[in-house]
Amino acid sequence: MQTEFTEDQEQFREVVARFLQDKSTPLSVREMMASEAGYDKDVWRQLCEEVGVAGTHIPEAFGGFGFGSIELGVVAEEMGKHLYCGPFFSSSVMAAYALLNIANDSSKVKLLPDIAVGKTLATLVLDSLNSPEAVGRQLVVANNSLSGTAAMVLDAHVADLFVIVARAETGLGLYTIHAGAEGVSVDLLETIDQTRKVSRVSFKNATVERIGHVNSESLDRTWDHICVVLAHEMIGGAQHLLETTIDYTKLRYQFGRPIGSFQGLKHRCADLLMEVEIAKAATHHAARCLDAGEGEAYAASMAKALAADTYMKAAREAIQLRGGIGFTWEEDTQLWFKRAKSSEVLMGTPAIHRERMISMMEQQS
Amino acid sequence: MADLQAFREETKSWLAENCPKGARGPGEVHTGSTKVTVSADTQAWMEMMAEKGWTVPMWEKEYGGAGLSIAQTQVLFEEMSAIDARPPLVNMGTRMLGPTLLEFGTEDQKKRHLNLIARGGAAWCQGYSEPGAGSDLAGLNTRAVASGDEFIINGQKIWTSGAQNADWMFCLVRTDPDVPKHQGISFVLLPMDQPGVTVRPISLISGSSPFCETFLDNAVAERRDLVGQLNEGWSIGKRLLQHERSGQGGLGPSAARSRPVGVSVDLGVAEVGLSYVGVTDGKISDPALRDEVVQWKMQDAAFKATQRRAGAESQNAKAPGEATSIFKLVGSTLAQDKQELIVKLMGNSGTGWEGAAFSKDEIGATRSWLASKAVTIYGGTNEVQANIIAKRVLGLPD
Numbered sequence A: 001m002q003t004e005f006t007e008d009q010e011q012f013r014e015v016v017a018r019f020l021q022d023k024s025t026p027l028s029v030r031e032m033m034a035s036e037a038g039y040d041k042d043v044w045r046q047l048c049e050e051v052g053v054a055g056t057h058i059p060e061a062f063g064g065f066g067f068g069s070i071e072l073g074v075v076a077e078e079m080g081k082h083l084y085c086g087p088f089f090s091s092s093v094m095a096a097y098a099l100l101n102i103a104n105d106s107s108k109v110k111l112l113p114d115i116a117v118g119k120t121l122a123t124l125v126l127d128s129l130n131s132p133e134a135v136g137r138q139l140v141v142a143n144n145s146l147s148g149t150a151a152m153v154l155d156a157h158v159a160d161l162f163v164i165v166a167r168a169e170t171g172l173g174l175y176t177i178h179a180g181a182e183g184v185s186v187d188l189l190e191t192i193d194q195t196r197k198v199s200r201v202s203f204k205n206a207t208v209e210r211i212g213h214v215n216s217e218s219l220d221r222t223w224d225h226i227c228v229v230l231a232h233e234m235i236g237g238a239q240h241l242l243e244t245t246i247d248y249t250k251l252r253y254q255f256g257r258p259i260g261s262f263q264g265l266k267h268r269c270a271d272l273l274m275e276v277e278i279a280k281a282a283t284h285h286a287a288r289c290l291d292a293g294e295g296e297a298y299a300a301s302m303a304k305a306l307a308a309d310t311y312m313k314a315a316r317e318a319i320q321l322r323g324g325i326g327f328t329w330e331e332d333t334q335l336w337f338k339r340a341k342s343s344e345v346l347m348g349t350p351a352i353h354r355e356r357m358i359s360m361m362e363q364q365s
Numbered sequence B: 001m002a003d004l005q006a007f008r009e010e011t012k013s014w015l016a017e018n019c020p021k022g023a024r025g026p027g028e029v030h031t032g033s034t035k036v037t038v039s040a041d042t043q044a045w046m047e048m049m050a051e052k053g054w055t056v057p058m059w060e061k062e063y064g065g066a067g068l069s070i071a072q073t074q075v076l077f078e079e080m081s082a083i084d085a086r087p088p089l090v091n092m093g094t095r096m097l098g099p100t101l102l103e104f105g106t107e108d109q110k111k112r113h114l115n116l117i118a119r120g121g122a123a124w125c126q127g128y129s130e131p132g133a134g135s136d137l138a139g140l141n142t143r144a145v146a147s148g149d150e151f152i153i154n155g156q157k158i159w160t161s162g163a164q165n166a167d168w169m170f171c172l173v174r175t176d177p178d179v180p181k182h183q184g185i186s187f188v189l190l191p192m193d194q195p196g197v198t199v200r201p202i203s204l205i206s207g208s209s210p211f212c213e214t215f216l217d218n219a220v221a222e223r224r225d226l227v228g229q230l231n232e233g234w235s236i237g238k239r240l241l242q243h244e245r246s247g248q249g250g251l252g253p254s255a256a257r258s259r260p261v262g263v264s265v266d267l268g269v270a271e272v273g274l275s276y277v278g279v280t281d282g283k284i285s286d287p288a289l290r291d292e293v294v295q296w297k298m299q300d301a302a303f304k305a306t307q308r309r310a311g312a313e314s315q316n317a318k319a320p321g322e323a324t325s326i327f328k329l330v331g332s333t334l335a336q337d338k339q340e341l342i343v344k345l346m347g348n349s350g351t352g353w354e355g356a357a358f359s360k361d362e363i364g365a366t367r368s369w370l371a372s373k374a375v376t377i378y379g380g381t382n383e384v385q386a387n388i389i390a391k392r393v394l395g396l397p398d
């Protein structure tokens, strides 16, 4: 198993970072938050055409670049740092991973190539974003007719294609339906984090196509894949908050000294650095486990839990160490703070992932 | 004791008879501002209580209070709680400036300002922080120059909570720039409605703007509104902070009802745990979260016990001292932890901001959680409280 990034991977990181530095500035993030779509179509097109992010991990046979979770993690980490707002996570990560892990081959051939180039925006509809065990209680299919509600679906308001996990008599299945089809309604929600838009999606006798059978193994694997990417995004965000906070403590003077010279704050910053480094290590390790197909089964849950706790801690410290400024709308810290909160609970809270991890360990022994 | 019982009976029946329905349960509280219109019930409730001197029950009668003892005040608050009556009037005048003036004010200042505060006729704001002087408050630069019967004031204040609705400001200003920083500061009172005062709202992380930048451009304070001696304002300003901190940490008579600024709903952690995490055999389903709930409960209960002990010990002391930093530090941390725990228990439902998809409690929880991030900053940050405790309470060297 790989233990550090290769030169190619580092170069790839550079490319993504440079692009985002330019196109995903705090100013543009604020614009996206205030916009209905929540993303800039031109920037997304360029990201797909020039950097090729949407198909990073999709096999060449399905129109992608055939890299793995490591490279996808590189993209996500940089996106987290720059708080990129766009359909990468919903379409390329969530929907594409569900298709890759669960769909039959003919559907992969049919659907993935357009997702891999960012032409189709897909999103994964799950009726629980808490844990794989809780999926399949709200959305029910009978005779290819789907009914029920998913309380939170990422980017549903802009998606072209819904990839859905729902319960049928024969067990859980994977289904698709196009946006705008009869019986589908999408309500954009106002959540605290406007950098990532979510909607409530309801189906009423909507005609869906069944494209695969879901078993607990394939759903778990999909969940793990998504969580590891999310963990990368979170450590990227945490890293950003750490860096900007350290910078601030060097610049802000009180009592005639930079506040970073007070031992109380020095220790806080040092603690935060250690936490971020540990969460990063766990996250990078989890991606390597997935790509190598070996390592601890719980690596993904461990990464998600650690990254989420670390991101929230970094966000809290970022505000506290800025004093009054940190609490204002004008200061950019709040943007990352809000993303940290929404990511913490997305795909399972740290508590759920800790439980999942210990359960896996118990089953193994 | 018998007297107290009689007082309780009287109070109980007076409250039952007079407290309007619209002044009970959660809702708006009068701030005394002349610039804000409140509901008829809120207005009537404030006026009736002011009539009895019960907006500031412990102040002497001549200053608008009722001259109640601590024990009587306790009874009054208990009886108000029993019928879920809201406080009739809460602002920086009742909680912070009033007690400070009682201690340091001239007779003229007490007569004019305390009476106005007590009958809800003015809202106050706090002109302490400046862009360059936050934790290092004594580093403030706003200049006041004496000129005849007036002080002419120039400078900028920031984070002035409620400045947009305030009628008066108590303000720390530099009156002597040539002496060590703590020795050249004075404490003055000035009206907000004058050409020299401009306020500009600052938007908060939550989108609302309850605080402002305040620009002082040849603003005027009357000489008779200098509190204490010239250049001796620092100790007065600090005393006021102790009143502020004791309120925030939950000390003082209104403790039972005080909530951090901006925290709009008062949910119980155990109740939220049961309804959002789920129930198994009557218990919160997730043992780890259940443990967190009980840990918070334990800390909270122990904190309240500590407050009661400290309250009993300081019955004789007139005003709170340096130890209020302990209560500010613990109280604000607990308040913040509570909001953090509540949104955690709510999971995805704890990210709602607006709209019908989330319940009122859920939206309130998210907003309160965000607002609670400020309690460890305002009134002196937690780090600064820890410094004060280390230096003043423990006597640790610099």
Ligand SMILES: Cc1cc2nc3c(=O)[nH]c(=O)nc-3n(C[C@H](O)[C@H](O)[C@H](O)COP(=O)(O)OP(=O)(O)OC[C@H]3O[C@@H](n4cnc5c(N)ncnc54)[C@H](O)[C@@H]3O)c2cc1C
Residues within 6 Å of the ligand: A252, A254, A255, A259, A262, A264, A265, A320, A321, A322, A323, A324, A325, A327, B125, B126, B127, B128, B129, B130, B131, B133, B134, B135, B136, B158, B159, B160, B161, B162, B211, B374, B377, B378, B379, B380, B381, B382, B383, B384, B387
């Ligand atoms: C919601 C809200 C309402 C407020 N209302 C008012 C108001 O009405 N009137 C008013 O005058 N002010 C008000 N304030 C201002 C508040 O008092 C200041 O924000 C606070 O004192 C901190 O000052 P600062 O923001 O300049 O932060 P800074 O002093 O710059 O502090 C930044 C960080 O450095 C830390 N730090 C600074 N010095 C030390 C040290 N020696 N050792 C260790 N750590 C240190 C701080 O703890 C903090 O974490 C309000 C603030 C908020 C958030």
